[in-house]
Amino acid sequence: MVEVISIVCFVLAIICDAIMDTIQHHYHISIFRKYNEQYWDASISWLNKYQNRDDRNPRVKIRIFKRYFNKPVQLTDAWHLIKSIKIILILISMVSYTIVFSPILDFLILGVIWDLTFSLFYDKILKLGTE
Numbered sequence: 269m270v271e272v273i274s275i276v277c278f279v280l281a282i283i284c285d286a287i288m289d290t291i292q293h294h295y296h297i298s299i300f301r302k303y304n305e306q307y308w309d310a311s312i313s314w315l316n317k318y319q320n321r322d323d324r325n326p327r328v329k330i331r332i333f334k335r336y337f338n339k340p341v342q343l344t345d346a347w348h349l350i351k352s353i354k355i356i357l358i359l360i361s362m363v364s365y366t367i368v369f370s371p372i373l374d375f376l377i378l379g380v381i382w383d384l385t386f387s388l389f390y391d392k393i394l395k396l397g398t399e
Contacts, residue, residue, distance in 0.1 A: 282382050284354035285337070286389035288347055298394050300346070313345035314346040 290298045300308045306321075309315055314362040317339065319325040328344065329336040341348040367375055 271364075271366060274361045274364040274366075277364070278378065278381070279355040279385055281354045281357035281361060282385040283389050284340065284350050286386050286394060287350050289355070289390055290394040291347055291350075297396050298392075299396060301396070308346045310345065310347040313347060316344035317341050364388060 287300075291300055291308055291313075295301060295309040295311065297303070305312070306316065315321040315323060317327055319328055327338040330339045331337075339367070340353045342351070369377070
């Protein structure tokens with residue numbers, strides 16, 4: 269069961285990586301274009317962390333227990349949220365992974381899984397059509 273959790277988390281992390289690259293480089297031809305551009309289009313959504321979306325201004329603050337803190341960037345735009353999820357999934361995959369064949373062979377197999385899964389999602393599933 270642990271191996272299944274590891275592989276599922278690994279594949280989900282790959283999908284997160286494909287989503288990050290898609291919204292960074294191909295938002296306007298992606299399945300995400302129907303969602304709020306200011307949150308999903310990574311080329312502009314990074315400005316959400318600044319007051320009035322102007323990077324010359326200070327960061328947006330949130331109030332917690334009568335004190336103000338910078339709003340976590342994971343909450344300001346999709347790219348940072350997906351990145352945080354990807355990191356968590358990779359860590360879960362790492363701590364739950366057990367060697368199946370040998371460290372080198374497993375490494376090569378996981379590399380092929382990463383490349384194939386990423387390409388499938390980045391090139392096909394997450395895009396609406398060709399450029």
